[in-house]
Amino acid sequence: MNMSTALNNAIGGLTAASRGAAVVSGNIANALTPGYARRSLELTTNTISGHGVRTVGVVRHQDPVLTANRRSADADLSLQTVVSGFHTQLERLVGGPDDATSLAARLADFDGSLITAASLPESSERLDQVARTGRDLADKLNATSEGLRQMRSDADRTIGKQVDSLNQTLKDLEEINAKIPAVKYVGGDIGALLDQRQVLIDQVNQILPVNVVPRANDQVSIYSDGGLILLEGSAAEFSYTTTGDTKPHMTVDNGLLSGLTLNGNSVRTLGDNAQIRGGALAAQFHIRDALAVEVQSNLDTVAQDLIERFETPGLDPTALATDAGVFTDASNRFDPAAAAGLASRISLNQIVDPDAGGQSWRLRAGLGAAAPGDPGDASQLHAFSAILSAARPVANPVFGTGDMRASDLTEALMSKTGADAHTANQRLVFANSTQEEMTRIEAEQGVDTDQELQRLIQIEQTYAANARLISVVDELMETLLRL
Template sequence: MVGITGALNNAVTGLTAASRAAEVVSSNVANAMTEGYARREISLSSDTLGGDGGGVRINGINRMVNETLLQDKRLADAAAADATARTTFYADLENQIGDPTTEGSLSWTISKFEDSLLTAASMPDSSARLSSAVDAARLVTDKLNSVSADLQQTRLEADQSIAKQVNTLNETLGEIELLNRTITTQIAVGRDANGLMDQRQMLVDSISEIVPIKVVQRDNNQIALFTKGGGILLDGHAYEIGFTGAGVMAADMTLAGGQLSGITVNGQAMTVGEGSQFGGGTLGAAFAVRDTLGTEAQAKLDAVARDLISRFESTSVDPTLNPGDAGLFTDGGGPLVVANEAGLAGRISINAIVDPLQGGAAWHMRDGLNAATPGVVSDATLLNAMSSAMTTQSVPASGNFGALQRSMAGLSADLLSFASSSRQSSELTQGYTNARQEALHEMALADGVDTDYEMQNLLVVEKAYAANARVIQTIDALIQQLLEL
């Protein structure tokens, strides 16, 4: 009877293993389309009983995950998100400046102002043409104001995005910490924790676009999370990520100046930007837009405004001006203050002296800003000087445009070229990162559930189950024969 009992035990364990294998196959097939589900495989080994064969032992159910591929995919997701955000910024800036052939663009308003000066100079006694020149000058300042306001709004939205992403990070890290503990507890009491591991993986994937993440396996099936730059997010417990939103945004507000918040981890300041502890991903891109890309674009826009103001403050253009007087274009109504250039494009305006909407008179365009009374109506000297000031070639005093001399129209074209070339360069990077992300995504899908393979495996399970059932049936017949003796 000992041999029969051993055979029966072996067959029962075989039936149990086959039943559990069928359960695993059914779970895989049922979750073939489930996002974040990792394919399961049953782990078996031979068992012993008193030194003799004891059938088959179920060691557990394993999640089949390629950690290296998953890590590469997460980094690719972060890189693609970062490149997309940068491309979007430059595309928006390019649209704000506008195509030169499109009405309302910066180049178009400058060209219209130049044309209005020539038109007024051809008939300086025409009040309508002088008023048209004033209106054209206002279009230029309004456009610069508009682009500057859009830039600061973009920076403010980036600041608000940082705050939202930091909140998401803190909430998700807390959930992952809780899952870490729950998974350890479930395994300790002998329960299957694979479903919880799927949930944890999905949470990690959900924040991988925000910050490039490195996952480190710890004891008891726990994980630790670090940023690609070495910042700690979770190790035993979730670290608190700190950030304070600005609420408002001005061109002179910067991280270096202390007006804007950076990132802290458990109260300790972290570096942000390219290659830093929190560089890359949508969080790094938001910091770049707020602190680097936006400020660089604003500086170039301010340089255009400074160049425009400077051209009309010269006494060689308007002899009625005294040194230090504001010219046709002003810094918020006053003369240019070089030390206060940040945000100049948002403050530039036409001089109230020539603007009827501000109580001025358009004839000052012809006779001079400080002229007490109208002069000779046929004298177009000042209008011609203004026209010449717009076309004079000079080197921009700021904005890092280089040492080449430019007219006002040429400088505005260079501003558009900066936005366009930056967008194109960013699009090249985006194309590469998106292609890499897509390729790794396809590879990850290939590691998922293959229903054809699962059906083949099910046939093997079915045969194993039938064979073990046949063994039990045979043993039953043998026992019946013994009982009949």
């Protein structure tokens, strides 16, 4: 090897070492940057001189299988987080076994006040207490139904925000996809663009789980798990109209709530054939169109049972067949054709509510009585108490097909709510553990700062060796020139 070849080899080595140091330092600096993938320098023999080293480029290391598995775990965690939050909040609204303001506790207070009043029917204070505990029971159903309505409305508004976010992110992905081959064509580094694209895909995946398919020129196509084409050259566009303030009777089927469309075509959002499986968007549709509707039906069943019990023919001899009972549907008798949202409208009959201008003695004498009657007669109070304890058919089969007492129904609702919350929390814990494990496995394939520091030491040694070789060549040249 002559001095010229040695010098060229050393210069090539210095260049490669300098570029390698930049790559390694970039890895270390971005070890915690979202979407960043480890880089390495690709080197080859200098084909022109046949000696030395030449830098081919920078390789971006990413395992598509690990990334896909981690994204699946991310999407499932997003779904379970939303669903668990719904059930937890619902359990708080209904109340637990130890909650003095739970629905079951309110019913027990009302039943207890009837028994207490029957033991001393001439006591106006005890009759007033019956009215107040009855109003508290109705108010609890109203408050629970209103809290549920707000959660459904929140889901509707969140869907609108997520759809806007999806459309914007898909547009950004379209732009980056088009920019990558253009930058690569002029010899630019596309690594940062690939990192940015991965971050954007992860953002879409949180809302709507995706499958990424590589295309020519480092571009990608994106599909949903349900088969929707989200990005194939150009970005698809979702459409959705936010209602904002939902009511129990509103559904997609009756046209009062918006469905989801993609490029003008309807998207299936529920069921086994849903085209948006998993992710936060599917969870919000599940809450708005399935979970909240089911829970509202359960609450309405409890309200219907209460109203119908006190409308039982012959229960109150003073009342007409068209009169409302102790509990009403916004001051009216129960109408089977308008059962939706009944829990939000149930109220204590104002004619027995002293705080609303009524007379609590009607609970003793009968709702249709013209006068207080015998103050020592507790027969009507006993009848009202007995009807609460009577087993009767339940309108909603979700609680079973057998006859149930009023307390059985509220306890069944509370039990179902608690069980659903527990199951949802277990699924959330599992999803969180899975996501953490997949993130850890993917991170092991990413930047290891210890290994990068070792590579930096090796690069430093390589740089020093090549610099020493240049110094030796320089000394030899000076010696030859002095001869």
